[in-house]
Amino acid sequence: MQFDFTLDIYKKILLCFKTKGYEFQTFSEYLTKPKEKVILLRNDVDRMPENALILASIQKSFEIMGSYYFRTVETSMNEDIIKEIAGMGHEIGYHYENLDTVAKGFRSVKNKNHLLDMGILDFQTQLKRLRELAPIETICMHGSPISKFNNKDLWKKFDYTDFGIIGESYIDIDFNEVLYLTDTGRRWDGFNVSVRDKINGQQMIWEKNGMVFKTSFDIINAIDNDLLPSKIMMTFHPQRWNQLNSIWCKELILQNIKNPVKKLLIHFRDLNWLIA
Template identity: 30%
Template sequence: MSAARDFTLAKYDAVCRAVVEAGYVPLAIADYIQARPALPPSFVLLRHDVETSPAQAVRMAEVEAAHGLAATYFLRARRGGFPGGAIARLRALGHDVGYHYETLARARGDVGRALELFARDLEGLRRHGPVRVASMHGSPLLPWDNREMWRAARPSDFGLVGEVYADIDYADVRYFSDTGRTWHPTRHNLRDHVAQPPDCALDTTDELIALLRARRFPRLCLLAHPDRWSVSAVAWTVRAGRDWAENGIKDALGLLYRSRLGPGRP
């Protein structure tokens, strides 16, 4: 596999190695929320939003486990239910499991219906073990921000300790996401934003690895979507083509949304 190819599972293995060598303590996101403010001076929150491939999530989880790292994997509700076998494997490897919700978009903006769907899906996921935390799916091709439903409820109403955008202190924890097939905080990115100063914009995973090795930020949250990190050259080509096509659509939609809703939205 070409050394120039980014977003491969081999490249993610290098990320894990850099995390360990830099001495970051891995924390499950729910453990972080519950432990505040009694936290270690240096830690990393490894977050994974599983969009379509539980099998790829398991591959990524195995890479992390080989380095002694624990992460939090967020699963979407699918028509066939939640992938029990993959969830069992993730837990056996020492990882936590959360709910990756998109219910406001599924409910076409109906908050009451969105909360009903959230409760139903969460109950289904909990049939496979405890669930303490949730993360929003961006639903970039639809005009609804799934986080808006929290104006009418709280995660604790559903027995959750928190939600990743609302309950991580991003003034203290530096956030990097692979949304848009880049680590840049705004490029090809409609909704995966947190309030942080624009003093560190990365593009490639090699730049992220260099940042980890330099320990530039003592507290980190890294979001990597397992579907994006390919094993074979063929899978990489297919996924890269899909990401680049989606980026073009998202960029166009971003212009449309901003023209209708004003700057900074969605």
């Protein structure tokens, strides 16, 4: 019996894509010179950076490059690991959460304009920290599911290109032509239990075309049968991918607890919107 979200299954996904002639690009490479049949490997390092190093090493052994987005919190930002992953040739990006971070310093936020001003200052500070370790050209919003603030709102007032950033992974991809697959919720159809890691309207378009997969085995089967489009962004959360051991079991249990909670959050936020 095979179990999902193991390193063996991770390797199999990558090898299946290679066998079918897909090329791999980092997000920054795709923005400047996109290939026609391509996989964008996005790795959101929310925690357990040592797992990110394992995935980066696997990709390197397959001559594949990916993009690794690190938060600037203790659970994610390991300077030695960031340098090592960058040294392999992978892209390092900033997994920003500045509105959520600065909001924690207030009992209540009545002036959102002030929050945005504080957020951009924090963005500059944290971006500078990461750039001391590796070049940073692209960014990716961290969802912060329990926060009432969407970190992406920072760009309603400011422009990330003013800080030498060429792209934001939720904003600068045409998801009408690029299929978005994410392992959020420890499943590949987790957009139903995701507060922010989803593409909304575009997701429904892909659903109508049958591009919804629950397990990695479903994806592998779709690859083998040439059912997938030519351009795909796949988001991996490295903490979810482990050998079949106690860490794998812990991640499975924790995610099965978290998913119903996140579904309730989505329900109550939708209800508040309807009431408002």
